Amino acid sequence: MSDLPQELPVGAMDTRASGWWAMIFTVFTEASLFAYLLFSYYYLAVQSHAPGTFPEGGPPPLLIAAVNTAILLTSSVAVGWAQLGIEHNKKWRLVAGLGAGAVLGVIFLAIQCFEWSGQSFGLSSTPYSSLYYVITGFHMAHVVVGVLMLLALTFWSGQGYFNSCRFAHIHIGALYWHFVDAVWLAVFFTFYITPLLGLKA
Amino acid sequence: MDIMKVRANLTAVLLGLSVITAGAAPLQYLSGASDKAAPVVALTWGVLLVSVVVIFLIGLLLVAAIWRRRPAAVESTALEKEEGGQNWLWIGASLSALALLVTVVWTVKVLADIQAPSDRPAVTIEVTGRQWWWQVRYIGDGSAQGFATANEIHVPVGRPVRLRLVGGDVIHSFWVPQLAGKMDAIPGQINETWIEAAAPGTYTGQCTEYCGVEHSRMQLRVVAQSPGDFRTWWAHQLAAPGFAADRKFIQHCSGCHTVRGTEANGTLGPDLSHLMQRRTLASGAFPNDAAILASWIADPQALKPGNRMPVVALSPDDRARIVAWLRTLT
């Protein structure tokens, strides 16, 4: 007869919630997707190209993307701060942190769209341009999903759904958001740093 | 001395076998006709033997295991004790590991052996896979001028030949089993390989990467000749035709086809210079005779549906003239 603990928690509790585990493996599969996207970049990068076409127009400008990276990382900090908040039952810290994270995410998207609009090449220009728009586009799509999710979480938090026992949704959503930020680091490195390290035509 | 004799006899026997079997199954490769094929044939027989022995052994053990005791009734509730059987795993794993290790080592050795020929290649030929025929270009060197042909490659016996495989549209695969394994012709890259024929003869090849509707009828021929005959053939390929080009041919056919020494210089379809030298028509699909040539020109779609040669409207007279002229292209 196995020993059954005296008291068991009930419902979606912290990292014992099934949804938490589901998000972990969702993150694994989405991370794999980005790994294959970046593999495609590196695979095409080492084929032969006319000079100046990979990256097209030379290495992309670093500053704007670095600023955007900082914005995204800050949004992760805000969300993390929110997570700690609800674990100590601080509802308004939760709402503020999640809201700030969403706002910063929107700013990231706006800056990225601005960067897109300033490019000299379109989607069907070269293999590089195809990779650029598709990979940053994929990431932006993930950010959009994340922002919508943060907005929903902000709303639900404001409605008082969560407390220090019931916050599984928060951690699950936050996990996704941190993942989207971590993936950006890999995308940023690939597009903006590797050409400066010599991976270019 | 003895070993050399044995080897020579063995090679002769295998070549003879290959001629016989190749007659029955031109694309078989359990015997080969080249020094490049020989180590691979040996390895193939080796792994085939291992496989057959394994199947036989496992089959025997399975039957023995099932029949060795009186079967239990369906309703029986007695259980066998959870003992024994572990030895099977260790013995089985060890024997398997041994066979696999030997195979890996042998594989790597053969791979190294056939990477490059021992001699300098006698000639370099560029082969471009097209839907659904083989474009061939002999690269001229200092001693002889290059030229183009299609679907039939001639090589000198006993000398290595370098092949540069080009993907003309989709991926095709160059395969002449009696001489060597496959190599793909992939757009965007040039794959180099080599072949060498040990004995004179005609060797059949076929495209082995699915390339569209007429993938089934994309064969080629490799004809191995003595070095003297090969040089004669090459010189003849460079010569202009004996008779002036037929006007109807120029009018209807020269947009796609080339005949060296005439105004016909189209490149969409196969080069037709010295067409009557070739053993087959439509990339190995049909033998090269007058009736088939006439049927082909009348309606290529009926013979090879989906191929890129359109049905050209010709009066029977015009068609007869064109066929007659083509048949002078020796």
Added chain:
Amino acid sequence: MTGTEYQRHPTVAAETPALTERLRRLWETAPGFYGWLATVDHKKIGIRYIVTAFVFLITGGIEALVFRLQLTWSNLHLLTPEQYDQLFTMHGMTMIFLYAGPVLSGFSNYLWPLLLGSRDMALPRLNALSYWIYLFAGVVLYSGFVVGFGPDAGWFNYVPLAARAYNDGPNIDLYALGMILLGISTTVGAINFIVTFLRMRCPGMSVNRVPILVWGTLTASAANIFAIPAVSLAFLLLWMDRNLGTHFFDVGAGGSALLWQHLFWMFGHPWVYAIVLPAMGMVSDGLPVFCRRPLVGYSVVALATVATMVLGFGVWVHHMFATGLPGISLSFFSAASIVIALPSAVGVFAWLATIWTGRPVFTTPFLFFASFIILFTIGGVSGYMTGSVPVDWQLTDTYFVVAHLHYVLIGINVFPVVGAVYFWFPKFFGRMMNERLGRWNFWTMFLGFNLGFFPMHISGLLGMPRRIYTYNEGMGWDWVNLVTTAGSFLFAAGVLIFLYNVFVSLKRGAPAGNNPWDAPTLEWATSSPPPPYNFAVIPAVASRHPLWEDRLGEGERSVISSGPVLEQGREALGTTPLDAVANIILKMPGDTLVPLGLALAMTLLTIGLALVNWLVAALGVALVAAAIMIWLWPRAGLGETVEDP
């Protein structure tokens, strides 16, 4: 119901009629059409998967029989080349994607909670979603074919042949989009299995006590998580090249044709292990029952399962040996492709040892499970042969490979699946299948299969290439093809006998009790068929074979007749990942139409993309977002919020 309490001391008791009645009312699906659409019952979903997969198996089989007729002799003209090309492409796509994976998902879906002593899968709504997406993806994948626009570039769809320049028309676009949709189904299914494994095993079921089927499906699911994005991405990039003018595979513009092959096979090779490892697990669990003893070398077999899958990620290049790769790369992948046979070989010896040291019971399931061993071996050695690069340069793209892949797919998937149907049919439907028909079924399928496919080794060695719609006389292939066609029809007859047996037994099969085979695992402790809640009280196990413990006389005893009752709503017990110690009471969702709604929304998005109609696609996206929002809205009944809002 008011908000869920945060903690509870679970009542432990024996099963009573009052308890079972209460649980039945809590867990059974609503009646009628609504219930049919809204159910999240893993048993119903499992049966749907199996039935749908078999419909695709028969469809793919008919496709094959038609083009087999065309190949019976040289220079036949029963089909045009274009018809032939669509048929062989659809056949491959159907069998590998719409039958082989889903049928195993179906068995695993039905059986896992029962094997693990649980009330349901970890994510019941996700379970329903994965089925509906599978069904709709199958419809999308067939939508072109039924109007004459089926994909025709082979199931692995190489570029440039599959690019717009050489393949205009919707054929390839429907293939690409349908596959992306199907990939979502497989992925969410995989997530469900992994989370269920980690969280839903009953107390005492440590990882070294789960049935091998669970190891097989778990391994396949973990692999799918990492592998499926590769093929989904490949198809998406192809769709973009074809419709948006991108240049990933466009060689003329600097793209790469081989990029497709790498992405496809980085998925494709792990996939072929994913579609056999669970079936091997079913044999590892079923065969010992008919040898009257536990499996020899359980730990080794479990490890071999995982090892095969892990190694399976390192061999994909062996599908590309003839593409002109550098020698060192060829050597590495060749060595890996040969060595990967080792864990499989260990499995073969484990099964042989189990029969040898056991006492065979000659039932139909036993025939299928035992014959699988020799079919596996034949398929395995032909694979070993192709692993050696120089040999592969002759064998690849010939019928030798066709022989190999059919021995591994029919031998390691279909034969175990048919055996599994005979084995678990009594549990699913409360009736036994007919044994006499079962014998006829087995022998017809076995002889037909070998008569049909063994000769392909010969036609392959005689140089017959793959994917040709006809061949000239004088190639030496006529007689071999005649025998193959005859054998394949005999095999089909065997499949027909199987289907007939299923239908007849559903109506008139002898009633089956809880455990007609006297098998050891937990599913046989429930009624046949099991109640909607599976277990009235959560069992606690002490070994791999709870129902055999008293006769094997070893160690502690499992407790099945009493345990936590968990009847305050739909509830299940969550346990720790390694040692399965109870650590939470989970609130489980009931019937809901949201998964169906989300699947329909995703399909609408797919249709929008297929039509390149951005309005329809945008509508699809909006509906997807709405469905997800409704699904994820925190609910007090599931213990996700503070109190009833």
